[in-house]
Amino acid sequence: MKILDAQYVKGILVPERKDMYNIPEICFLGRSNVGKSSMINTLLMRKVARTSSTPGATRMINLYRVQYEAKGSKKWIMFSDFPGFGYSKVSKTTYQSWEKLIEGYVLENTCIRRLIWVFDIRRDMDTLDKTLIEWIEDNRLDVSLVLTKADKESSNVVAKRKALFSNYVENSQIFVFSSKDGTGRKELLSHILTVV
Ligand SMILES: Nc1nc2c(ncn2[C@@H]2O[C@H](COP(=O)(O)OP(=O)(O)OP(=O)(O)O)[C@@H](O)[C@H]2O)c(=O)[nH]1
Ligand SMILES: [Mg+2]
Numbered sequence: 001m002k003i004l005d006a007q008y009v010k011g012i013l014v015p016e017r018k019d020m021y022n023i024p025e026i027c028f029l030g031r032s033n034v035g036k037s038s039m040i041n042t043l044l045m046r047k048v049a050r051t052s053s054t055p056g057a058t059r060m061i062n063l064y065r066v067q068y069e070a071k072g073s074k075k076w077i078m079f080s081d082f083p084g085f086g087y088s089k090v091s092k093t094t095y096q097s098w099e100k101l102i103e104g105y106v107l108e109n110t111c112i113r114r115l116i117w118v119f120d121i122r123r124d125m126d127t128l129d130k131t132l133i134e135w136i137e138d139n140r141l142d143v144s145l146v147l148t149k150a151d152k153e154s155s156n157v158v159a160k161r162k163a164l165f166s167n168y169v170e171n172s173q174i175f176v177f178s179s180k181d182g183t184g185r186k187e188l189l190s191h192i193l194t195v196v
Helices: 036-044 092-108 127-138 155-166 185-195
Strands: 002-012 025-030 061-070 073-081 112-120 143-148 174-176
Touching: 002 036, 002 073, 025 036, 036 061, 036 073, 036 112, 036 143, 036 185, 061 092, 112 127, 112 185, 143 155, 143 185, 155 174, 174 185
Parallel strands: 025 073, 025 112, 112 143, 143 174
Antiparallel strands: 002 061, 061 073
């Protein structure tokens, strides 16, 4: 998969008609500050998404239209960067509005091909994550897990963490990634290509 172009389309703050672009879409979701926006930039090899060391950087669902070349033909795909959840400094009202936004967006959008659920490889799942697993299973959504910030752990620990996470989710593929050194970039892009 060769990325030819990537453009910011818009930020979505309130639920609206979701299928207006009518191209396959991949959503990046997960806890605040895990590295969702960085992952998009690394995958696209362009700094299109805003990142920050302070949690709560992404405050809307930001859409990026991506043109790529595969098997000699040019195609379009949408990457959507979600606000992170579980960040305590965001007010309860704001957080609830994000939850509603994300839930409505995901459940009503027929273009979504896969959720990419991004984890910090060093963190364990907690009750909030487990609630999300239930929601994903109840709604029969297709999800793949990506353990990012792998550069922060030794390869031994990375392998152990990957094995541990495979216990939490059945029927989901797990990938290891680093936005810092590009680990797993090719694998994740190829995976995305197989699901669109
Ligand atoms: N070492 C390392 N740092 C990373 C990696 N990915 C992201 N970071 C750092 O983690 C911080 C958060 O990254 P973001 O990409 O903004 O995270 P996010 O999940 O989009 O955060 P929110 O939008 O606030 O939910 C930044 O300081 C990044 O530089 C990685 O793979 N390795
Ligand atoms: Mg972000």
